[in-house]
Amino acid sequence: MRNLIKTTLLSAAIAAAPLALAGAAWAQDTLSLPNLSYRTGPFAATGIPLMNGQRDYMLMLNERDGGVNGVLLGYEECETGYNTEKGVECYEKTKATGIVTQPWSTGITLQVLPKSNVDKIPILAPGYGFSAMQDGKTFQWAYNPPASYWDGASMILQNISGGNLDSLKGKKIAFLHLDHPFGKEPIPLFQAMAEKHGFSFLPIPVGLSEMQNQSAQWLQIRREKPDFVVMWGWGAMNAGAITEAVKTKYPMNQFVGIWWSSLDGDLKLVGEEGKGYRSISWSFPNSQSPVMQDVKKYVVDAGKSMINKDAGEFEWVFYQRGILISAMLVEGIKAAQANFNTKVINAEQLRWGLENLKFDDASIKSLGLEGMIPPFSTSCANHTGHSGGWMLEWDGSKFVKASDLLQADRAAIDPLVTSEAAKYAAANAPWPVSTECKM
């Protein structure tokens, strides 16, 4: 018996040794790009396709081009389960080697944001986090390209009003949202717009424990008979709301969601009955684009992807949005490499890179992302870039584009950004505000 144990231990040690060595060799010219992922917990359903997309784009570049400019992309996941406590743990674990933080939850972003100035690590939060992060002079280390929640709210209002917000006068808009910093984020903008354009605004919160059973909220909606229901949902809340809307026969063409409420899997649950449901989005799936074909060739068909092929995840809005998120990060890396003339960039250099993202028509085409993302660019004063977005509509089996490119109402949002950013800086004094940025 003792011999058996000895042999097992010895063989395990021998087997582990090359692995450890391989790890060391692999680490030499690799950029460490951690992602605080969640493939477990109540939000896993929405997290998994996004994480898969992010991972597969990096794998594809490593396979096809050998990384970027000869440096491998070390995509690493640290599991948080959307738990803020695990989020802090993962942040502390990855900040020593990582050159970026992708917090993937507004709650974790809130905790990490004040530390970013001290630890000097850029936060990349595409399409989430604080809307006020747009103000690059105040939030020097935080990036939320290509559109903020306030942009999304403004675009939704424009689309449902047919381009003229004054036509909403006297109407009632219910705002079904997760009772969490994420869901509360657009409320100030909606309230300001409601006052200005004379519609009534009714926030209906959904607690984390009520996500799967929203009968109380939908009873309220049935009683109030709002002209539109706007949803800020995430994870299990989306499926709950959509099935409940079908059950109460709320007209689907008056039901609009933010970009995190456009998971194909949720709408597949109701299929034809979900027809007419709309969701604003800064991304659109295009499985025929060169990038998607390369991902298919190098990663999916090679059996390296973790996607659920039977469910058709490859075509999903969320999977391809994950691809775009990684594409933004990689473009930031490339910009930094070119500017600093070095291959292995550090966190401060990546910060510069993210500040100089250029997704114009030509570069979107050369990257092979045609039709997947509207053009945008970031600067030291503007960390969002404001790509605008399309309204997507569920046609019973997939999402289709239902509008031209919409743009948010900058005149309504920018003053709010300035005042919220100033408020944040004052509450966290002494808060460094960039003096280098002259824009």
Next chain:
Amino acid sequence: MLYRIAGQYKTSYAADHALFPVRQDAYLLGFILVMAFVVFPMTASEFAFRALLIPVLIYSLAALGLNILTGYAGQLSLGTGAFMGVGAYACYKIVTIFPELNLVVAIALSGFFSAAVGVAFGLPSLRIKGFYLAIATLAAQFFLVWLFQKWSWLYNHSSSAAIQVPNIDMFGITVAGPTARAITQYYFVLCVVCAVTIFAINITRGRIGRIWKSVRDMDIAAELVGINLMKAKLTAFFVSSYIVGVAGALFVFLWRGAAEANLFEIPLSFRVLFIAIIGGLGSIMGNYLGAILIVALPVVLSTVPAALGVPIASATAEHLNIMIVGALIITFLILEPHGLAQLWATIREKFILWPFPH
């Protein structure tokens, strides 16, 4: 051998009732304190401070508060998370209204708010006990979290509905907020936890502690020998909620840096209750052992695959982690249903008798 008690004579009542009747216990505690005050701070990385040491201390403190109520006074409570929240929000309001105030004072004051709320929700304990009382404290849990969300004055009307810890200086050193160093925060938490622990040890050994224990063991008998049940139960709620409130303030100010209302939801209450139960109800040391098992062990386990160079996806590692910790909890409870503190007591007993097992 290590625990030989031969030759340690007690010649007075005071010596017989001393905190450490066996000298080796004092040595062991001294060793642990040296580790905590000198060795860990010299060797720990920032990750170890922020993910292991500080959370273990804070959770131990919260469990200690709950243990006074449940383990010593026998009143079951499921509202710990909400009482921690009261402490945190009270501390936030105090700090933002009086920015000049010393943080220690602010934290000490915030404990009184949670103590007052705890006493208010402890009133039903005069009429009901056991599971019925647990349901009453559950009401506190739901009501208070709802209040944290709805009463925007509590979070200074911030649009994200979350509280953010500003930078707070004490004698020229930043102790809380984003610019604070981990080692400073560790020492701060360690000192508070040590002070509260000394207080808790003494109060549970003394007159009040004995009153609580008599109420726990049989409240009718306690009443017959002349103990005022109302006073006994409400003091237990007061002291327990005070400590829990201080733990809550530390939780947000010295560790998390930001918090939203749903942080204090029922999972937090359960977590603290598990620490107290697995550590051992009616013991002070058990809280520390329980917190090490429930808070620190998963963090340590999650670093194992990477340290061994085993290529394993982080989600899989997380699943494994949950399974291992769950299995360990069940194993420990089967081995010793009265918690880790009792397990240690048995081991210690064996050491004292060694090498002559009876």
